[in-house]
Amino acid sequence: MNKFYDVIVVGGGNAALCSAISASDNGAKKVLLIDKASKKDTGGNSRYTTGSIRFSYKGFSDLKKLISNLSKKNIDFGSYPTSAYLADMQRVTNGKTDPVLSKLLVNNSFETVLWMKKKGLKFTPIYSRQSYKINGKIKFWGGLTAEVEGEGPELINSLTRIAKKQKIEIRYGCAAKKIIYEDNLVKGVEVLANNKINNIYSRSLILACGGFEANPEMRTRYLGAGWEMAKVRGTKHNTGDGLKMAMDIGAVPYGNWSGCHAVFHDMNGPEFSDLKISNRYRKISYAFGIIINANGERFVDEGEDFRNYTYAKFGKEVIKQPQQFAWQIFDKKVKKLLYKEYQAPNVTKVTAKTLPELVKKLKGVNSEQALKTIEDFNNSVNEQVKFNPTIKDTKNTEGLSIPKSNWANKIDTPPFEAYGVTCGITFTFGGLRINPKGQVLDNTMNPIPGLFAAGEIVGGIFYFNYPGGSGLMSGAVFGKIAGKNAARIN
Numbered sequence: 032m033n034k035f036y037d038v039i040v041v042g043g044g045n046a047a048l049c050s051a052i053s054a055s056d057n058g059a060k061k062v063l064l065i066d067k068a069s070k071k072d073t074g075g076n077s078r079y080t081t082g083s084i085r086f087s088y089k090g091f092s093d094l095k096k097l098i099s100n101l102s103k104k105n106i107d108f109g110s111y112p113t114s115a116y117l118a119d120m121q122r123v124t125n126g127k128t129d130p131v132l133s134k135l136l137v138n139n140s141f142e143t144v145l146w147m148k149k150k151g152l153k154f155t156p157i158y159s160r161q162s163y164k165i166n167g168k169i170k171f172w173g174g175l176t177a178e179v180e181g182e183g184p185e186l187i188n189s190l191t192r193i194a195k196k197q198k199i200e201i202r203y204g205c206a207a208k209k210i211i212y213e214d215n216l217v218k219g220v221e222v223l224a225n226n227k228i229n230n231i232y233s234r235s236l237i238l239a240c241g242g243f244e245a246n247p248e249m250r251t252r253y254l255g256a257g258w259e260m261a262k263v264r265g266t267k268h269n270t271g272d273g274l275k276m277a278m279d280i281g282a283v284p285y286g287n288w289s290g291c292h293a294v295f296h297d298m299n300g301p302e303f304s305d306l307k308i309s310n311r312y313r314k315i316s317y318a319f320g321i322i323i324n325a326n327g328e329r330f331v332d333e334g335e336d337f338r339n340y341t342y343a344k345f346g347k348e349v350i351k352q353p354q355q356f357a358w359q360i361f362d363k364k365v366k367k368l369l370y371k372e373y374q375a376p377n378v379t380k381v382t383a384k385t386l387p388e389l390v391k392k393l394k395g396v397n398s399e400q401a402l403k404t405i406e407d408f409n410n411s412v413n414e415q416v417k418f419n420p421t422i423k424d425t426k427n428t429e430g431l432s433i434p435k436s437n438w439a440n441k442i443d444t445p446p447f448e449a450y451g452v453t454c455g456i457t458f459t460f461g462g463l464r465i466n467p468k469g470q471v472l473d474n475t476m477n478p479i480p481g482l483f484a485a486g487e488i489v490g491g492i493f494y495f496n497y498p499g500g501s502g503l504m505s506g507a508v509f510g511k512i513a514g515k516n517a518a519r520i521n
């Protein structure tokens with residue numbers, strides 16, 4: 032077994048695989064990738080994704096470069112210029128996103144997906160979640176247009192195949208424990224595999240081993256009280272190891288350490304997810320109904336924006352509610368608009384023919400107040416505007432202390448349905464500080480020689496919220512950059 036490499040990459044998800052492939056592309060001959068997870072569980076959160084990836088494109092001709100058999104007959108793919116992507120990054124992060132890193136992410140996004148395609152990945156338009164049919168024509172919305180064919184599992188399988196083809200060595204069940212750091216230089220990593228501690232040496236080390244979302248102690252410490260209660264939507268392996276190891280040798284923390292991506296998730300879901308059930312527990316069609324807490328009150332503007340721009344931040348609102356749960360309520364009119372996971376087996380759901388009957392079935396809820404909330408909501412709906420789910424239709428409520436700004440339909444057509452939800456954490460936003468070369472900075476803002484980072488472990492890019500599909504894009508862009516620069520150290 033080799034003990035010396037040009038580049039070692041810690042992690043087995045999208046960012047790690049892109050880093051390793053890029054290092055190999057750029058001349059690193061001996062590249063090792065280690066994943067704490069077993070071969071069966073490898074792939075991190077990346078494997079749990081639907082493979083949706085957000086990149087800028089000028090229009091159909093750009094998309095055609097990515098998806099060869101694409102046709103525009105009766106389809107309006109629109110465009111997503113870099114200016115729109117940057118504006119989305121600015122808007123959803125309240126202007127906090129690091130200007131240099133977010134520009135790098137956006138400006139390199141198209142070139143990086145093309146690189147992934149050239150390497151062997153296949154992409155396909157996201158017809159089911161990102162387009163609507165209007166007057167016989169399919170129209171894409173929200174800037175997020177393509178996903179990896181075969182979703183997260185195929186993303187990981189394809190990248191792994193490519194890595195193996197490029198002779199990158201992969202060790203599963205091999206956990207990084209400590210960075211070997213001597214004379215102000217990173218020299219490799221101490222690992223635990225098969226119950227044995229070993230040192231593996233390298234000229235450079237890339238940390239791509241995720242955030243701390245699967246660590247209840249760190250969640251509570253950094254995200255706040257109540258967060259130990261959240262359910263984990265992805266891998267159980269992202270326990271903040273890379274963050275701790277790097278900070279132990281002086282890496283500076285950066286970004287939104289009290290922030291994370293979290294969504295409404297079935298209140299009876301398991302502690303951690305597994306691949307078969309992950310997205311089945313997600314409940315993100317709330318824009319077409321209302322959400323009430325245990326007190327029987329609404330607590331967010333369900334129609335504030337398109338689902339893409341609110342789902343990542345609304346999940347955490349439920350942690351702040353009494354007993355950390357809520358119910359999403361819909362009527363028959365909108366049932367056809369709900370994502371298919373609402374119909375999955377074992378969802379926490381109640382139905383009723385009348386609203387008084389429905390509120391009595393909402394476990395743990397003040398039913399009297401819940402009924403009043405629904406009635407007040409119904410009485411406040413602006414009937415002058417026509418409901419249109421394909422645009423921000425401005426069909427709003429009037430006079431409520433918490434408004435609903437779009438898609439405010441009366442809840443008046445039986446049968447009524449309610450879905451019990453809590454918070455499912457996806458990934459954390461706080462991380463390490465990197466420079467545009469992907470080098471990890473220390474607390475004097477200088478690079479730690481030999482140390483790079485990519486993916487979820489990087490801080491400063493997402494604050495409060497994130498535009499859906501930019502997690503994978505960030506891992507690919509910064510993985511490609513880190514791999515290239517880590518290879519050049521040699």
Ligand SMILES: Cc1cc2nc3c(=O)[nH]c(=O)nc-3n(C[C@H](O)[C@H](O)[C@H](O)COP(=O)(O)OP(=O)(O)OC[C@H]3O[C@@H](n4cnc5c(N)ncnc54)[C@H](O)[C@@H]3O)c2cc1C
Nearest residue numbers: 042043044046067075076077207240265486487500502503
């Ligand atoms: C259910 C779900 C759906 C999602 N859908 C999307 C989507 O469609 N589009 C999108 O852009 N984003 C999506 N995301 C977010 C996305 O998954 C992440 O932003 C992205 O995958 C992060 O990639 P990564 O490579 O940095 O981390 P990960 O893919 O999580 O990989 C981290 C890796 O590090 C390994 N590891 C951890 N600790 C150690 C250690 N000590 N030693 C060795 N290895 C270690 C883990 O085992 C894992 O292999 C989704 C997330 C979830 C959970």
